[in-house]
Amino acid sequence: xxxxxxxxxxxxxxxxxxxxxxxxxxxxxxxxxxxxxxxxxxxxxxxxxxxxxxxxxxxxxxxxxxxxxxxxxxxxxxxxxxxxxxxxxxxxxxxxxxxxxxxxxxxxxxxxxxxxxxxxxxxxxxxxxxxxxxxxxxxxxxxxxxxxxxxxxxxxxxxxxxxxxxxxxxxxxxxxxxxxxxxxxxxxxxxxxxxxxxxxxxxxxxxxxxxxxxxxxxxxxxxxxxxxxxxxxxxxxxxxxxxxxxxxxxxx
Ligand code: PGA
Numbered sequence: 472x473x474x475x476x477x478x479x480x481x482x483x484x485x486x487x488x489x490x491x492x493x494x495x496x497x498x499x500x501x502x503x504x505x506x507x508x509x510x511x512x513x514x515x516x517x518x519x520x521x522x523x524x525x526x527x528x529x530x531x532x533x534x535x536x537x538x539x540x541x542x543x544x545x546x547x548x549x550x551x552x553x554x555x556x557x558x559x560x561x562x563x564x565x566x567x568x569x570x571x572x573x574x575x576x577x578x579x580x581x582x583x584x585x586x587x588x589x590x591x592x593x594x595x596x597x598x599x600x601x602x603x604x605x606x607x608x609x610x611x612x613x614x615x616x617x618x619x620x621x622x623x624x625x626x627x628x629x630x631x632x633x634x635x636x637x638x639x640x641x642x643x644x645x646x647x648x649x650x651x652x653x654x655x656x657x658x659x660x661x662x663x664x665x666x667x668x669x670x671x672x673x674x675x676x677x678x679x680x681x682x683x684x685x686x687x688x689x690x691x692x693x694x695x696x697x698x699x700x701x702x703x704x705x706x707x708x709x710x711x712x713x714x715x716x717x718x719x720x721x722x723x
Pocket of ligand 1: 480641643681684702703705
């Protein structure tokens with residue numbers, strides 16, 4: 472398996488490019504000389520072109536992309552444009568986009584296809600809501616999100632996908648998923664991938680955990696739940712805390 476991936480999802484933060492560059496600089500200083508971990512910084516679109524990494528092991532990622540390459544689509548940013556700016560990764564299907572912007576599984580499927588075609592590695596977010604969890608629908612949700620989101624993705628293309636298991640109820644709540652449950656969910660995701668593609672692909676696909684990750688619990692997900700990385704929201708905006716997360720994971 473490749474080295475762990477730590478993804479910083481800055482969401483709609485911070486509010487100026489100067490602050491964003493300062494945050495990046497402080498993080499880079501904090502994780503100096505860290506090896507064995509790949510760090511992906513996903514700032515808002517408007518900061519992407521203003522970012523240059525000084526530390527090694529850092530990569531640029533975007534938080535979303537549009538499915539068409541170009542055209543009359545006011546306000547959209549295409550996967551090809553992101554690739555041109557130096558992005559290697561793109562987050563797709565984050566639950567906040569589904570919730571606030573009514574992004575559907577069909578839209579997500581088109582974005583996945585476009586991201587791969589543009590040469591980006593999509594970080595495909597899946598996870599059940601509190602209601603689905605309460606009603607015992609968690610597994611059905613994961614199954615359906617995978618089959619709909621990867622609808623048009625063939626095995627060859629699927630090799631570039633990273634899956635982020637992010638239970639919606641754990642995002643930004645300070646209530647992370649239990650390590651054992653996370654491990655079970657990742658095994659289920661691998662089963663679904665095996666059925667859909669092959670054993671080899673199901674083994675090679677990187678699965679990340681996201682939802683209230685901190686420096687206290689980060690390593691437990693890597694060691695205990697055997698996750699291949701983490702998707703970090705709130706804690707990625709605090710330079711010291713995020714650097715600690717990266718350092719913790721580098722012990723794995
Ligand atoms: P959180 O967010 O770490 O603040 O829970 C994770 C995410 O939304 O990806």
